[in-house]
Amino acid sequence: MNKQIPSIKEAILKAGIKDGMTISFHHHLRNGDYVLNNVVDEISKLGIKDIKLAASAIFPVHGQIVDRIMDGTISGIDTNYMSGPVAEAVSSGLLKEVAVFRTHGGRPRAILERSLIIDVAFIAAPSSDCMGNINGVRGKSACGSLGYAFPDATMAKKVVIVTDNMVEYPNYPISIDETNVDYVVAVDSIGDPSGIVSGTTSVTRDPVAHVIARKTADVIEASGLLKEGISFQTGAGGASLATAYYLREKMRSKGIKGSFGMGGITGFYVEMLEEGLLENLIDVQCFDLEAVESIRNNPKHLEVSSSFYANPSAKSCAVNKLDVVVLGATEVDVNFNVNVLTDSNGNIMGGSGGHSDTAAGAKLTIVVANLLRSRLPIVVEEVIAKVTPGETVDVVVTDKGVAVNPKRQDLIDLFNKAGIKVVDIKELKNLAESISGKPRKIKLTEQIVAKVEYRDGEIIDYVYKPE
């Protein structure tokens, strides 16, 4: 038996891709990915139409597929995150079908429950052997964890590995194994290393972000969760990662050792692991070279599937073991609903990713945001797109004040005791509006361009084309 196929084109033919089928991709190569573009190009050249793209995320690098949306090659998109030209095209109503936005936990749920059926999964692999045993830790395109590709590998009818690093059998470590793989294609390059992982992810120098982060660390301490064995996730950017910086300071000074850090992993978390401030890292995606290096060499740094991370239909998943999550927002409304999908003008520029999964799972969910951004209020009456329901958000920390979800009276009491001033979230909205003026109501057409599927499968909102 030989699984090696000389080209992507032949893999498409062998896998039997036809009009109307669903093909899937994972996003660990992020803004350096070549594989999605190349596969879609070849499909287009073969004259195949009406393909549904089930990509765990779509980045600016994938901009060229806008042409494939225009020519009818791609008619549907199912994803957890979208930015760049494809997002703009979807916002403009160019996609034939309504796009589906899921969460990082909702996607494996849908795949494993067979409500999202993948005909052919294309899995970019930084290393593979001839039978399709792959990992993400070796080779010029090393990206670390391959966690988002696990459900695709398990459930797709056909699985095609695309690699630029063929190694001897058996490849190891084995992240996804040959029992699920149909074909292996060797190509010159699966991606641009500079787009796959950045260098060191450094903590922001933005002073406003530091104001928010310091306050957030105080909030966590006041909640009582900053104690031996704490587990947490913060984003990789801005005030979110800066919060990890202040948490680390507090852990050091109090001599507290945590349990695990989770999420997209950066060098900052690797340092905490190596310093013994965290016992483990639970990693669905590596954000920088330090993280890739660590997951390659440190057995305490665990590669996990997206199902392990956040699937609400699994018998359990790791987000439920989180003490604290610190999340960003493009908008938060007075009912604590969060938008991370559109900007303030209603244009798509993101998606939940693990936002609503971790919010639902963590004991303490904190949303951090500047009160205003580009002179626009971030705390608003009603978010344009409800991605993370307010009932899963406990605290909103802005540079101008801290608001607590009224259902968490326990937190309000603790914060009062600790001298943290708590304001009504409506006051934050009013304060923002008093600075910027009441924002004009954005104008949306009646054309639905996307729907927001919550992690459990319920459609909780629609995204309309802006005027």
Next chain:
Amino acid sequence: MNKQIPSIKEAILKAGIKDGMTISFHHHLRNGDYVLNNVVDEISKLGIKDIKLAASAIFPVHGQIVDRIMDGTISGIDTNYMSGPVAEAVSSGLLKEVAVFRTHGGRPRAILERSLIIDVAFIAAPSSDCMGNINGVRGKSACGSLGYAFPDATMAKKVVIVTDNMVEYPNYPISIDETNVDYVVAVDSIGDPSGIVSGTTSVTRDPVAHVIARKTADVIEASGLLKEGISFQTGAGGASLATAYYLREKMRSKGIKGSFGMGGITGFYVEMLEEGLLENLIDVQCFDLEAVESIRNNPKHLEVSSSFYANPSAKSCAVNKLDVVVLGATEVDVNFNVNVLTDSNGNIMGGSGGHSDTAAGAKLTIVVANLLRSRLPIVVEEVIAKVTPGETVDVVVTDKGVAVNPKRQDLIDLFNKAGIKVVDIKELKNLAESISGKPRKIKLTEQIVAKVEYRDGEIIDYVYKPE
């Protein structure tokens, strides 16, 4: 959510075990296992009847369940190997239903294809956290690989972890993860360490085994497969492991480095890995402490599922990458069919395990056996139970001569060129009979006590109760 259950009895109740259900076990604790006995005891005390036992193997330590066969608790057995009192009971016709003998690759095929449906899997775990992330490498009952339990964990309706070593969340490395686990039960001890793994597995001192092993190594060399990148599997005992000893000598003297060793892994293979004579070990089961130590610490020593090892319905499996396998036999017949299930009197005392899987997969399948054992011919006219079909066996090496399957004329030519005398297998049978006398035909009743299912699901033979 709390998966921790205070006792096996409560796990049985929570999992909802009822009359007629199928429960499964893995056999990595081998002859030291306490878990199967304890679970069956509790089921019996609850008055539940007609349970089908899907255990990957059954050992002498499980002798006490003969009473549970007698009292109707257990009415069916589905296994790959059986020895000791339970095997005797099945041979004696005491089991209500016909026992099913599968192979190590056929079992995961049946489970993953849902032809063997497991209601509740009980998985003995040398370490677990509160959510059921487990591995076999840490703790007083460490057994190494948990490969045979992987399909059970994936497919069983309910999964119960039984452990004597609760560790902090997240346990690591993660061999079987929490997404598939319903309950976790902590007990004092899951097994007797002295029965789980032996000390060093030493190469036999039996001079006849060494005659066979030296000849077998010569046969492998003559086949042309003893070259850079060779992969092989040998059993852990007798002439089979001794063959690995002579192979190692040849590899050292010729400066040959191999690819991988596979199967149940012993310290001998660990030495070859550490010496650089093998690049990897592919391990479904550890046989001794050296193997457990190695799989814990050496990333080149790979834990794999039974599906990865040998499942013929997987998109590929590792037995197909084997160059050479050296296997034992209780009987071989003149059509090269092999029996490893009954003794010469027709009593059940084993089973295929990976025998027929590796025979089907390897480029060169060698069966090694003494021509006579306890004054009984091993090469016979027709085996009592056909476990491994003759068309998958290439060479039979005995202490009195080498026979080659006539369909492998290529090997006959190579052996002739190398000066290895090849005899017709009928000559071996005649030679054995000329020494021991023609064996009397054993007498079997018409009662079928077991059926032999080939790895692909076909029933290829029946086992009858001896008179």
